[in-house]
């Protein structure tokens with residue numbers, strides 16, 4: 001079953017970021033549940049912040065799950081990354097993510113490593129950066145497995161990372177990281193920039209795909225850009241893929257309309273009547 005999710009951002013520094021709902025968790029849960037989403041995906045400042053939220057109560061009263069928790073605030077607020085040249089900063093980056101893995105696991109949800117992967121640069125060459133990232137993915141994946149969940153690794157487009165930009169590169173990285181609990185997050189916005197064919201890339205990655213950022217070519221809600229979702233949905237059905245299609249889109253023209261547009265497209269593609 002392909003379930004629907006919608007992003008909620010509680011990070012002040014990401015107020016203009018590609019998240020459907022911003023700042024007000026309760027209002028976001030109310031809107032998500034009214035529209036029929038299965039879950040929310042949370043982008044929060046830290047694990048400690050998540051622990052202080054009334055998250056369990058809000059999810060329970062709205063009948064929602066937690067699809068995943070982002071870790072990008074570590075980069076955005078603290079400029080941490082898993083391939084920092086400074087070993088102490090790398091340890092801090094890993095700890096920041098480990099804490100989010102632990103709290104997300106309490107909700108049976110995975111953490112996402114996207115921007116926290118970092119970039120290679122003058123201090124850290126590409127091979128060294130990739131091996132640092134791979135070692136961290138191995139340790140963090142094992143931690144996720146111990147906590148009863150998986151870890152999501154997200155290839156990003158070339159303007160956001162210079163490490164892995166395609167699902168194929170992501171597959172190679174996670175295959176040699178030393179943990180079997182790491183899966184790929186396939187973000188259709190990044191894939192639209194980097195992949196020759198979105199549906200072929202998904203089919204080739206197969207069971208390595210653990211989560212989808214369900215969004216259009218222009219980072220707006222699915223249906224508001226030029227991605228052809230029909231072959232993507234067919235590929236996911238052919239793969240018998242199970243997971244969340246989570247809307248990581250700008251709140252354009254506003255949060256409510258972006259959420260409505262997403263769920264309409266999700267229903268057309270994955271709703272029961274679409275089978």
Ligand code: LER
Pocket residue numbers: 070072113114115116154156160187213248
């Ligand atoms: C940012 O472009 C993005 O896709 C996030 O999910 C990465 O942290």
Ligand code: MN
Pocket residue numbers: 114154187213248
């Ligand atoms: Mn994404």
